[in-house]
Amino acid sequence: MAALGQRGTVREFSGFNPQEDAAKLRKAMKGFGTDEDAIIEVLAKRTIAQRQQIKLDYKTAFGRVQTDDLRGVTNCVCPQGAGTDEGCLIEILASRNNQEIRKIVATYKKEFGKNLEDDISGDTSHMFQRVLVSLATGNRDEGNHVNEEQAKQDAQTLFQAGEKQWGTDEVAFLSILCIRNPYHLRRVFEDYKKIANKDIEASVKGEMSGSLENALLAIVRNMKNxxxxxxxxxxxxxxxxxxxxxxxxxxxxxxxxxxxxxxxxxxxxxxxxxxxxxxxxxxxxxxxxxxxxxxxxx
The missing domain is CATH 1.10.220.10 (Annexin)
Known part of the structure; x- marks a missing residue:
């Protein structure tokens, strides 16, 4: 994964002044009209950390919550509402590193007063639930070591758990895909293709269905590229x-x-x-x- 800012389109704004930015946003949002270009000029050219500082200074200077004012003058869509957005859960938990997941879990607890794991368990079920709970621990191996023999064994285990038998040992897929580091898994996928004569994605599609299939495919694709x-x-x-x-x-x-x-x-x-x-x-x-x-x- 690229280091922060190296492969991004948004970087720290030179000469950053959060008080000035807060004032610009307030001016752009007050009155009868909204200066959308001014809002974009600030928000689209500041990093997350800088936007958080602007948010704090906005509240300090004007006694108002910046995000509430933004919702009042734009039609931006916020990810909220009834039901469970499984695609969102899968995307975030399958793509974030351990530190990011732990921060998400802590922030979720702070914002909603509830444990993310408890809500996952309450809104999902069966093996899909177990995959999400495993990912939400933020405990994946993040080293870069590849154990050649273990990779071959893992590939064989996946083959035995799916393509080679009637039915699917879903736990075997979880125990490998949710735990091993990306470098090791890429080698596992190479060895798997040699054994099964098909890509691991094709096997997941053939052996799984529904939300579980989507979750495991997301993990595989994140590990690959x-x-x-x-x-x-x-x-x-x-x-x-x-x-x-x-x-x-x-x-x-x-x-x-x-x-x-x-x-x-x-x-x-x-x-x-x-x-x-x-x-x-x-x-x-x-x-x-x-x-x-x-x-x-x-």
Whole structure:
């Protein structure tokens, strides 16, 4: 994974002054009209850490919550509502590193007064639930060591658990895919293809179904090529009738400081069209301008 800021389209703003930015946002949002360009100029060019500082200074200076004011003057879509967004759960838990997951768990507890694991257990079931709970521990091996013999054994275990028998030993898939480090798993996938004469993704699709299939595929794709995984998420959020606003916004905002340049490259390779042009042609919400900015342009 690229270091923070190295492969992102948003980096720390030089000469950052959170008090001035807070004042600019307040000016842009007060009165009868809204200066959307001024809002975008601030929010799309500041890192998450800088935006958090602006949020604090905004509240200090004006006694108002910045996010509440933004909702009042725009039609931005927030990921909330009834039911469980399984795609969101899968995407976040399958793609974040241990430190990020632990921060998510701690923040969830602080914001909602509930344990994320308890809510996962309450809203999901069976092996899908167990995969999510395993990922939510934030305890994956994050080393870069590849044990050649163990990789061969893991590949054989996966083959025995699925393709070679009637029925599927789903626990075997969990115990390998949710625990091993990415470098090791990529070797496992290579060895698996030699044994099974098919890609691990094809086997997951053939052996699993529903939410469990989606979760395990997300893990495999993140281990193989994370930017390609997010490129696919963005493409699917925009193609066809309508736009999955929550997915589109979440991926663009969460990856713009990390690996958006790599995601753009994979998007172009996979779909023959730039991410910028896709957003420009397929999005129509008030958030379109800011997403174009986050994409880094053509």
């Amino acid at each position: 994370q930017p390609a995984y997010f490129a696919e998420r963005l493409y699917k959020s925009m193609k066809g009738a309508g736009t999955e606003d929550n997915t589109l916004i979440r991926v663009m905002v969460s990856r713009c400081e990390i690996d958006m340049l790599d995601i753009r490259q994979e998007f172009q390779r996979m779909y023959g069209k730039s991410l910028y042009s896709f957003i420009k042609g397929d999005c129509s919400g008030d958030y379109k301008k800011i997403l174009l900015q986050l994409s880094g342009g053509e």
